[in-house]
Amino acid sequence: MAYPGYFNPRAAASPYWNPYFETLPRAELDRLHLRRLQQLVRYAWTYSPFYRARLEAAGVQPEDIRSLADYKQRMPIIDKTDFLALQEERPHYGQTGAVPEEWIAHHCETSGTTGVPLRIPLTLYDTERYGEGWCYGWWAVGIRPGDSFYFAFNWGLFAGFWSAYWAVRRFGGKVVSGGGQSSEGHIRMIRRLRPTVLLATPTYVLYLAEVARGMGIDPASLGVRFIYTAGEPGPNAVPAMREQMERAWGARANELLGVAELHAYAPGCPTGEGVHVDESGAFAWVRDPATGREVAEGEVGETIVTSYANLAQPLLNYRTHDLVRPYYSCRCGRTGLFYQGVVLGRTDFMVCVRGTNVYQAAVENVLGRVEGLSSHYELVLTRERGLDQMTVRAEPQPDCPEAEYPALAARTARAIQETLKVRLAVTLVPPGTLPRYELKTRRIIDQRPKEIRYALERQ
């Protein structure tokens, strides 16, 4: 056996990274969460002036949290905008930090796609805990410590793939750091070093395959056995993307759902149909964004997450703005909260077109099934006469003749209408027109007036 000696054979054969935790019955998980949340509330109250003020304003003392229901209803809901204002006021971490600044081992920031980046301080303990979410997902699909992980990633302030790096160290695998270089450079390096796991955003995984083919190299010949993505909807959210990825690379693909400032908190389910909350690292529940009440199993709502992995800047009952469909069980046997289809949309980009809620992931799924379209697309939001409108801009496959565009656009619009019951305008643009991104791909171009966007973000 090629594994390091500290892995016993029985553990190596298990489908679980943490057999005890991943199969713990809900009632026991809940009991454990309550104990941990009570401690965390007391910690935040004691060490973070921000939480002390918020709890006092809400008239809540730590000892008032006697049940999970108390926690969900009485603990104030925290939003990124609360933190941004305070950090701006008093850099670096203002009143949001809970440890002296000299304890910080790592400083990250959000990618700032919505404007000002949020500063993320992490202690050494936080980085260890933060990274572990990935290990659950990797182990579940059959990745083992003997594997080597290629990071097709420019090492900046973005927390996402740093957390994967911390995870590889914990997992016992080998880090192969691609660093910031051209896509051709990545392909050459992969060919030379033969890593077995490729870590990147899903769009970049597909783009690298395109680049390899352009160099006359079949990506499936490069020896990559697993693809693991994060940062945007990936193979578990968009089945068409999985097919494309797995076919191109001859590898098994899966994904992790994380929130940069929070935690890599929901690794992929091995069925490929969604993700499971890592209940050892986070507590998550799902609420109706309109009423604030917890949704029933199988209903769509916003997931609210508390991280056990961030003591430097505690995040309790934190809004993710991610819309998910939760289930309490899964056919893979894991008891961790399951989000079918990963993230279905964003509360800030939940667009109501002629009375129908339209989610980005749903549109992407339809586009993936239309023959002749490539994986590159954008959704343009506008507001006309007081109503939200969405236009799909998509690129056809490079070999599609221009004369075919109108027919392809009509087919796409029909597929959207049949599946989503909503009529969206579809515009096709020549291959190579839409921008390519190494990190977060901007799929939604919001051209609605600023005040409307702001109101939706504050929901």
Ligand SMILES: [Zn+2]
């Ligand atoms: Zn599962």
